[in-house]
Amino acid sequence: MTTSVIRFGHDVATDAELRLCGDIGDGKRALELGISREQNALAFAAAGARSIAVDPDADKIDAVRAAAAEAEVTVQGIVSELADLGAISSASLDLVVANRTLTDVDDLGRLLRQVHRVMRSGRPFVITVPHPFAGVYTTDELGSKVHPYGSGSRTIGDWFIHLIRANFRVDQILELGVSDISPVPTTLILRAVKEGD
Template identity: 35%
Template sequence: MPAAGVLRGVGPLRQDDPVPIDTADSWDRYAAAYQEAARWPATVVHYGPDLPTEDDLRLLGDLKAKRVLDLGCGGGQNAVVMARAGATVIGVDLSVEQLAHARELAAEREVRVELRQGDLADLAYLRADSIDLAFAADAFGYVEDLGRVFRQVHRVLKVGAPLVFSLPHPSWYLVGGGTADPLTVRRSYFDRSAVVRSVGDAQLTEYPHHLAELLTGLVRASYRVDQVVEPEPPVGVPRSGLWDEAATRVPRMLIVRARKEGS
């Protein structure tokens, strides 16, 4: 199994081509292989595979006594790091298996993390203006309607509090996905159709989000963008099992920090 997954359907998917839906079941089946390939250390907040970490980027600020919402928390590595830094962390994920890993990790590291299984936009259990930081590492690429997530997160954030997230860079879909030649363009930048990746016996649906869509969605949901990062992979460090050589030519991830405005 190629660690980065196999890209299927580089153009618009045909009507007669069954479109696998990115469900909790898909992530449940992929969770163990993903954790093994990614090898996330629970020592520093990460933003995605083979990227600079929070120690390098400094986007989150002091976490002590902060109430943090970790959207798409996965195996819980970031949630554990933030909890150990003094934050009260609520982790949300679709996958029961990913959350099981997070629960075990939190117990092993002797920290308390509140874990909830559900959709990233279903935040009715949180009071308005109660969150100091919302964070999402490589989770929003699996969300089709990001505007809904932005609006729901806006409701629970305190005024001026940041939403910090990473997701696949829109240019990544042109070349990424395990190609032998990192300069081969496999897909039009203007193609808005979903991308299906086969990983083992699971199939995950990703939704490319272009810069104009992201920035317009944030502005409409009353955020002010104050940081955009297109990180290069660090030099001279071991690569994860999710490494793709195309990342040396095209940014793999886009990182955005936006702050809540209004009420």
């Protein structure tokens, strides 16, 4: 069953609790940038948004289209690299969500400039990634230092710099996933708002 709840991963609070995405009903346009396990494009459509999903994997696009047909909602699927958003009009989107889909992007600056181009001013871009500190190990079994902060993924500072350079303002940062199992956060969620035109 498809719900209108936007999800950010297993054991992570939903947008119903975090309230990062805002109202997307009444035909507002929302983009899932890279199709996640949660298939948030379906949630956008169920909430009344004009939903778009972009992913380089045609099988993922086919799967989200099939799930949308089964749920009797509409999702526009575009097979494209994440930074190639030429099929989307400038200043046309009210929400972009990238749920654990940006970690392997080589040219993050280019991708963020494209996202900035397609978004309406003042609207949110919500990014979820594995928390960069979750992969830090200070010593291995021989006592050697391994995986220092920033060696395996972008740091929080890297995300801020890239977003600021692309003319986004980060207005929320959530570090989630601390538990009895993990003494450090496992999930980083950034909400950035498009500034300018």
